Amino acid sequence: MPPSLRHLIPDLAPMPARERLRAAVGALVGILATGLIGRAALGPSSALPALIAPMGASAVLLFAVPASPLAQPWSILGGNLIASLVGVTVGRLVPDPALAAALAIGVAIALMAALRCLHPPSGAVALTAVLGGSAIHDLGYGFVVWPVGANSVLLLAAALLFNNLTGRTYPHRPAQVPRDHGTADPAPSTRTGFSSADLDAVLAEYGQVLDIGRGDLEAILRRAELRSYRRRSGGTTCADVMSRDVVAVAPGASLHEALDLLRRHRIKVLPVTDERAQVLGIVTQTDLLDKAVWDRGGPRIGLARRLALTLSRGRAPYGCVEDIMTTAVETVRPETTVAEVVLRMADAGLHHLPVVDRWGNLAGIVSQSDLVAALLAEAAEEPEPEQARLPALAATPA
Incomplete structure (x- = not known):
């Protein structure tokens, strides 16, 4: 590939084969369970959809990158409910579909960011509320409860069970912070190298949303710092x-x-x-x-x-x-x-x-x-x- 086109490919860390398999099986199990339970709850003659398409995007986050801040329980529940409420409201107030779709997406992103529940698939939820056709429009605000709310809860329950049973702690817990000794002194590991304040300042200067928790980012950087020190220092062991x-x-x-x-x-x-x-x-x-x-x-x-x-x-x-x-x-x-x-x-x-x-x-x-x-x-x-x-x-x- 020409060097000028390499920036078009995301610079992702390698994903082990076992992790790829775990994510694929998890998404399969999660979507299948959500769809089957939804269909059983509605019955075969119901006009309501048992499963909506944005849940597929949510499954990618919940099972492939469960440590992401965008994949946490409040992100999927808060994001999907807020986006569906915004979508239904804007769809009722704005007659032009194109303008309504644009407003719904923009307002939903602003509210999700303000309420710390940013969830990319929620954009598709807002779009579905506006452009989903008469079957969705006829539901009114019932669309927020079913299928959006019910699908989100069922998929989240599947993610909780599957991720924890397969060795992935979910909801993700931030990396353990150094023990606070009740004094004004920083933790020993932060007295050399970069400090937490340095990281916060750099993130503020960076000015973009990163798909990684701040605590995890600091833990990764400190481990890299330790590895560098270990490489440069002697090989003395316990x-x-x-x-x-x-x-x-x-x-x-x-x-x-x-x-x-x-x-x-x-x-x-x-x-x-x-x-x-x-x-x-x-x-x-x-x-x-x-x-x-x-x-x-x-x-x-x-x-x-x-x-x-x-x-x-x-x-x-x-x-x-x-x-x-x-x-x-x-x-x-x-x-x-x-x-x-x-x-x-x-x-x-x-x-x-x-x-x-x-x-x-x-x-x-x-x-x-x-x-x-x-x-x-x-x-x-x-x-x-x-x-x-x-x-x-x-x-x-x-």
Whole structure:
């Protein structure tokens, strides 16, 4: 293709074959379910359409790009309902079809943009309300309820089920933001490189709507930044710096035993493992302070937490490590690079990360001290920049 024509082809990221198949099957299932349910609800003799054409365009968004802001539930429901209301109203007030169609599309886009429910197929909904013929015109504002409202709800329900069953979280959740520590300081990962304010300023200067959420865009850019750093930095991994002789505790150990281990080894965290060394949770000094009550005998499970655990588990707690451990444990693998661990620990406010092998068994633990030592070692091994050596060479006597 001539270079002058290449800009006519969209610069889309490659779509894996599995994702293409998933999108195609999802659209097939969604449209088929919407049409069959609509036909069953109306009955064979109904003059109402069971399915309208704009739902095909909605299916492309809901199943092929479910992470798009244009494909979220409020986008399809709000966009289609607003567009159908505008289309019916303009069709009744403006006798000329061409002018009515143009006004309906323009007004619908303005309202959808203002109400943050921009959905491209809704333009076709507004057009259908104006140019759909006598069968659509006779429905009046009933067109908003059926088929537009009913079709939108049915297709959305199909998208909710299919996307989540096939591994795509829907509605899409924006990328996790760094933990807020309740201070004015920005997250550690944003203190170097670009900041969130930089991104907002650039987006404002760009001045166009992007088919990607702002949070996802920032997450992609930060991952690219991390990948660039990893490529330019050394290849130090967790296996190179982690502590291998890890002090762990069993879930059935008493709170006193956990406290004794923390004090005796002068550590701040204990991985909780079973007899096969599988990581079940983690206990920190904070867990002992926040989830236990203290008296002269030491830590114990308080009445409020005892009742909460009894209700959630269906049995009384035993006053052991299992009753206070954190079970949502973030782990890393031995081959994870130090650069990636730094970012994960900094933004999550973590001080230690258990290292597990491919079977989920505890292999070691990485602390902030390990990372500092590794980064200092990498910095010491970096060759001196050529520009920095030139003055020294020039000053050296011949």
